[in-house]
Amino acid sequence: MEDHFRSGLITIIGRPNVGKSTLLNRLVGQKVSITSRRPQTTRHRIMGVANKPTAQLVYVDTPGLHLGKGKMINRFMNRAATGALQGVDCIAMVITAKGWQEADERVLEAVSRQEQPVVLVINKMDLLKRREDLLPLLEQSKMRMEFAEIIPVSATDGTNMEQLEKVLTKLLPEQPPLFPEDQLTDRSERFMAAEFVREQIFRSLGQEVPYSVAVEIERFKKEKKILHINALIWVEKSGQKAILIGKGGDRLKQIGTAARKEMEVFFGSKVNLVLWVKVREGWSDSEKAVRSLGYADED
Ligand SMILES: Nc1nc2c(ncn2[C@@H]2O[C@H](COP(=O)(O)OP(=O)(O)O)[C@@H](O)[C@H]2O)c(=O)[nH]1
Ligand SMILES: [Mg+2]
Known part of the structure; x- marks a missing residue:
């Protein structure tokens, strides 16, 4: 069904250390974005391409948005992150199962100004002792803005990845692939x-x-x-x-x-x-x- 092929850009955004790059690598199936326990590991915007039988999802990983301006390098990172919201088809905002933090609210402010649909990804759900603990967080999240969908995942163990892909794919336009199939990333x-x-x-x-x-x-x-x-x-x-x-x-x-x-x-x-x-x-x-x-x- 060639004419139903979908493709597009999805920006992954969130405060530092919520697992954006780990998520991107999981979705692409290979490491294209570096990760570590330390915040600010990602300094650049980087694309990772995931090819599916009927869709091509191009994820844009961003440095975490941080508070305050700080040094020149921080200003560059913030600009790279907010710049990555322009011209994409949808936004995946990442928080963690530990709940909303001040820095998450700042990110929310930035994405709520955008017109694209926003999917809220609640990452690190493997850290929850009981799945029920997620319910209050889902409720709180629904009240914050009208998300296209809220999906709890674990980027490290792969929980709910297919569901996330399915939801994101539906938000992409019907069009041919943006990148050749053998290209994993836009970076050299x-x-x-x-x-x-x-x-x-x-x-x-x-x-x-x-x-x-x-x-x-x-x-x-x-x-x-x-x-x-x-x-x-x-x-x-x-x-x-x-x-x-x-x-x-x-x-x-x-x-x-x-x-x-x-x-x-x-x-x-x-x-x-x-x-x-x-x-x-x-x-x-x-x-x-x-x-x-x-x-x-x-x-
Ligand atoms: N337990 C757990 N840790 C995760 C998960 N996803 C990422 N991490 C860890 O969180 C830290 C930050 O990840 P990273 O992808 O660099 O975060 P980023 O700054 O948002 O890009 C790393 O130590 C990851 O291994 C997850 O689903 N569960
Ligand atoms: Mg990162």
């Missing part, structure tokens, strides 16, 4: 490589360092079936460099091994990854540096 291979390094840094380090880290790919070249990738990790202080490298280079080695494994899955090739750490003071608050590291406005 270099971008993905940098993201896989950044993901491991976020996962391996404590509080301070991750937010002042940026990754630049200096070399990305396939030679004799091996993908050679050189990545430069920018930090803001020499103390951070020392932490990142670790005792005898242990931490950097561990980051490199984990990132290489993710890359080998994504690129379907053996990877030789070389990491360097360099200090560049105040990059996250300098517009020029933020831009040169790839955080330009994205529309």
